[in-house]
């Protein structure tokens with residue numbers, strides 16, 4: 478049995494073949510690292526120069542610091558945001574900070590006021606912004622699982638066996654939720670941001686929406702004929718867990734029929750990441766799926782890219798799942814699907830720098846490749862297959878999310894979302 482469905486292989490691009498099941502061998506395999514992407518793009522010589530400016534959120538753990546490291550290797554100036562600056566500095570390391578081109582800014586993404594302050598602070602340092610990587614995320618999960626580890630292997634093993642490509646713990650945890658043993662791992666107490674939004678929606682989507690809103694003029698102003706500005710929204714294959722219910726992002730409308738479900742909320746926030754990406758492309762990039770035309774008069778443009786970074790061990794995001802990670806790593810079938818954080822940042826880096834993507838956006842990327850629709854569609858049990866879910870692109874919802882997000886962050890509607898243009 479192959480741990481990755483090969484029925485239909487929806488990835489295309491220079492790195493696509495490396496993601497085929499037979500080529501996967503776990504951390505350090507042939508899948509590129511972020512630095513490898515920089516080298517392959519011919520940018521390791523620092524040729525971007527310090528005038529090119531990148532901003533990466535969530536640089537205190539996981540792939541955030543590695544994304545900064547790779548982007549800084551282009552010679553660019555890179556700002557990283559974090560709610561804990563000491564943790565961020567430690568994660569980035571002295572060597573990177575000593576370049577003088579890597580800076581950290583305070584931003585707590587559970588607090589929209591903090592996002593505004595961060596954007597204002599950024600403006601004090603830079604009047605340019607070429608690449609924004611919205612990477613930070615929180616996962617409102619769970620619990621002391623180690624004593625329950627044996628159950629993982631006997632409960633609802635179907636998803637465990639057939640869908641191992643994403644974070645295995647997620648699959649297992651969901652199994653536990655539905656295994657009829659009364660183990661409820663998902664319905665943990667709901668948390669809210671300071672502004673009253675469900676924690677994952679508020680942190681993973683809304684704060685990034687506001688950050689973009691606050692800095693979009695710099696992205697537009699910095700766009701050049703050679704390099705249109707880019708927004709990289711780090712989503713997840715977990716977007717296939719759940720659509721986004723814009724009438725009930727807080728799961729409070731009907732507690733009896735739609736009780737809070739942390740994984741559904743995470744999936745919805747990751748669906749929102751893709752919707753925001755596509756709407757950026759529609760408003761600022763010339764349209765979803767647009768491509769630059771030869772001889773076309775250059776306009777200031779921003780392109781959006783949604784990224785699934787793959788499955789990697791992030792001590793932060795998966796801190797509640799140590800036993801499951803250990804179990805997954807012990808199994809050779811699953812060990813090979815995991816990457817390390819240097820590889821985990823590579824698709825974000827590819828989205829940020831790839832010449833092959835110049836002039837077009839509104840794309841869903843994974844494995845440093847363009848990904849089409851998943852052959853297996855949506856749903857948690859299908860989340861592990863390559864490709865985006867059925868609901869990942871929905872023009873009406875993308876526009877509505879944009880309108881609602883403007884309201885929620887208290888911003889004026891300065892875009893005509895109906896015609897798809899910005900003023």
Ligand SMILES: NC(=O)c1ccc[n+]([C@@H]2O[C@H](COP(=O)([O-])OP(=O)(O)OC[C@H]3O[C@@H](n4cnc5c(N)ncnc54)[C@H](OP(=O)(O)O)[C@@H]3O)[C@@H](O)[C@H]2O)c1
Nearest residue numbers: 535537538539540585586587613614713788789791793794
């Ligand atoms: N890990 C995977 O296998 C996987 C798979 C698919 C998609 N992803 C996506 O990849 C991205 C990075 O994931 P990761 O695994 O590298 O995550 P991680 O290790 O948990 O890092 C997340 C980052 O977001 C920051 N963050 C969380 N809440 C914040 C807040 N309120 N204010 C400011 N910063 C906050 C964290 O800061 P603290 O250090 O202060 O907590 C940390 O820097 C996320 O968007 C995630 O959804 C990951």
